[in-house]
Amino acid sequence: MINLLKHILSRSLAAVIFFGLSLPVFADGIHDHESLVKRYFPTMTELGELSGEPLAAEVKQNGKLLGYVYYTTDAIKIPAYSGKPIRTLVGFDMQGKIRGVNIVHHEEPILVVGITEADLQTFIDQYIGKSVFDKIKIGGRDRDGYKSIDAITGATITVMVLNASITRSIQLILKSRNLTPKSLAIAGPTDNPAAVDVEPTDQPVWIYVWKERLFQIAILCSGLFLLLLILVFQDWLVQHPVLYTRLRNGFLIWTVLFIGWYSLAQLSVVNVLTFVGAIFHGFSWDNFLIDPMMFLLWGFVAMTLLLWGRGVYCGWLCPFGALQELLFRLGQRFKIKSYEFPDGVHQRLWAIKYLILLALFGISLQSLVYAERLAEVEPFKTAITLRFMREWGFVLYALGLLVVGLFVRKFYCRYLCPLGAALTYPARFRIFDWLRRRKECGRPCQICAEECEVQAIRPTGEINANECHYCLDCQVTYFNDRKCPPVVEKRRKRERFSKDAPSKPVPVEFQATLKQPD
Numbered sequence: 001m002i003n004l005l006k007h008i009l010s011r012s013l014a015a016v017i018f019f020g021l022s023l024p025v026f027a028d029g030i031h032d033h034e035s036l037v038k039r040y041f042p043t044m045t046e047l048g049e050l051s052g053e054p055l056a057a058e059v060k061q062n063g064k065l066l067g068y069v070y071y072t073t074d075a076i077k078i079p080a081y082s083g084k085p086i087r088t089l090v091g092f093d094m095q096g097k098i099r100g101v102n103i104v105h106h107e108e109p110i111l112v113v114g115i116t117e118a119d120l121q122t123f124i125d126q127y128i129g130k131s132v133f134d135k136i137k138i139g140g141r142d143r144d145g146y147k148s149i150d151a152i153t154g155a156t157i158t159v160m161v162l163n164a165s166i167t168r169s170i171q172l173i174l175k176s177r178n179l180t181p182k183s184l185a186i187a188g189p190t191d192n193p194a195a196v197d198v199e200p201t202d203q204p205v206w207i208y209v210w211k212e213r214l215f216q217i218a219i220l221c222s223g224l225f226l227l228l229l230i231l232v233f234q235d236w237l238v239q240h241p242v243l244y245t246r247l248r249n250g251f252l253i254w255t256v257l258f259i260g261w262y263s264l265a266q267l268s269v270v271n272v273l274t275f276v277g278a279i280f281h282g283f284s285w286d287n288f289l290i291d292p293m294m295f296l297l298w299g300f301v302a303m304t305l306l307l308w309g310r311g312v313y314c315g316w317l318c319p320f321g322a323l324q325e326l327l328f329r330l331g332q333r334f335k336i337k338s339y340e341f342p343d344g345v346h347q348r349l350w351a352i353k354y355l356i357l358l359a360l361f362g363i364s365l366q367s368l369v370y371a372e373r374l375a376e377v378e379p380f381k382t383a384i385t386l387r388f389m390r391e392w393g394f395v396l397y398a399l400g401l402l403v404v405g406l407f408v409r410k411f412y413c414r415y416l417c418p419l420g421a422a423l424t425y426p427a428r429f430r431i432f433d434w435l436r437r438r439k440e441c442g443r444p445c446q447i448c449a450e451e452c453e454v455q456a457i458r459p460t461g462e463i464n465a466n467e468c469h470y471c472l473d474c475q476v477t478y479f480n481d482r483k484c485p486p487v488v489e490k491r492r493k494r495e496r497f498s499k500d501a502p503s504k505p506v507p508v509e510f511q512a513t514l515k516q517p518d
C-alpha cells in the first residue's frame, strides 16, 4: 500500500513537472515558416521580422509592401478543445484578401485521432481568397452579411475556435496597423463600416458558441428535465409498466440520435483525463464552457452521480450504452439467445475496466496525448462521434463490441468501459438509495437478479450500486403482482379473501394492513 502511494506521488510529481514544462511556449519564428509565406506570396523578396503589437511581419517585393503574416496566438489566445490555443499562421495582402492559413501547432485530441490533417487543411483552405473584412461563420448559408464555410464533422468546437482565432486576430492586426477598407482600397459591401466589426473581440468564444447552439441546448435541457421527472416519480412510473417501457425506449432512442449522432455529445474518459490535466495545468472555466452540450451533460451527470450514482448516466444518457441496449432488445425480438457469465467469472471480469482506467490515468500523467490515443479502447469516437465513417480497423472494433453485446447484454459497459469505472468513484458518495428491495430478494428469489441488464444484483439480493445502470427493471418487477413472489402471494390472498368476503364484512384493521406499503 505504502509502495502504491509512493508510486502515485512520484507519478503526480512527474506530472506537475511534465505539465509545467509543457506550457505552450512557442519558440518558432516567422522565418521557420518562410516556405509557407512564400506560397502565400509567390513574388515575395523580403520577409520582415515579427514586430509591433500584436506581432506581425511585413512581406515585401523589392521594397513594396505586399501584405502581412502573423501567428494567431501572438494576437489572441483562445483555448480550444484541448484547453490550449491553436497556433495558426495567417497571411493577408494589401488588397484585403486572405492569402494563406496554416496550422503550425495544436494539441487537439479530436485531431490527434479520427480527423486527419488533410480534413483540417481542407477546412482552413476555405479562408483563402476571403476578404479580411468578411464576417465568417461556420455552417449554414451566406446570410445577413455573413460568409459561411463548412464545418468538420466531429470537430465542431475546434473549428469554431479556429474561426474565432483567425477572424478576431485579423481584426486586431488591422486595427493595430490602422488598416481600413479605405486604406486597403477595397470596394463593395465592405465599404460599410459595420462590416468591419466582425465580432466584439473581448467576448469569450464560448458565449458565441452557446448563442449558436440555443436550439440544441433547449432540447437537451428538456430531455434532462424529463429524466429528472422520471427519477423523481420512478415509484409511480414503474407501476405502469407499458408506459414506463415506452418512455424508456423513447428516451434511449433520443439519447442515441440526439445526444449521440446529432449533437456528438458522447462523454468520454478523455474528458476525465483532460479535467485532471486542467487541474495541474491551470483550470479555466472557458475550456469547459466551450462545448455547451458537453458542459450541460457533465453538469447533470455530476449532480446525478452525487444523488443517485453512476447508473443515471450509464443507463440513460450514454449514447453508446443506449445503442447497445436497443440492439440487444432488437436481438431479443429476433430470438437471439443471450448468455450470462457465471457470477464468479462475471465479478472477475468487472475488474478489467478498473485496470484499463488506472492504466490510462497513469499514462496520462506522463503524456496526455498518448493516453488519448490509448483511450481508443472506447468505441465512442468511431460509433458515435464519427458515425462509423472511419478506418476499417476502428469500425471493426466498434461493430465487434456491438455484436458481442447482442449476446452478452451491455458487454462493453460491464467489463471494458473506463468511463463507467471512473464514474463509480464519486458515486460512492451518493445520497439517495431509492431502489427498493424485499427481504425475500436473493433469499430465495432470483427473478430480478436474472433480469438485471448488467447483472448488478448479487445472488444474495443486494444491488451493487457501482454496477447498477438504473434501468428500473427490478423496480417494475418489485411492484408486479403477477411476478414478484411475495406480492403475488399477497394478491392471491387478497383475491381468495375477496371471493370469501361477500358474506362477511372485512374487518377495518385488516383493510388497513392490506393498504400498508410493502
Ligand code: SF4
Pocket: 313, 314, 315, 318, 319, 320, 321, 322, 412, 413, 414, 417, 418, 419, 420, 421
Ligand atoms: S459503461 Fe461506458 S459505455 Fe456503458 S453506458 Fe456507461 S459510460 Fe456508456
Ligand code: SF4
Pocket: 311, 435, 451, 452, 453, 454, 455, 456, 457, 463, 467, 468, 469, 470, 471, 472, 473, 474, 475
Ligand atoms: S435491474 Fe435494478 S439493479 Fe439492475 S441495473 Fe436495473 S435498476 Fe440497477
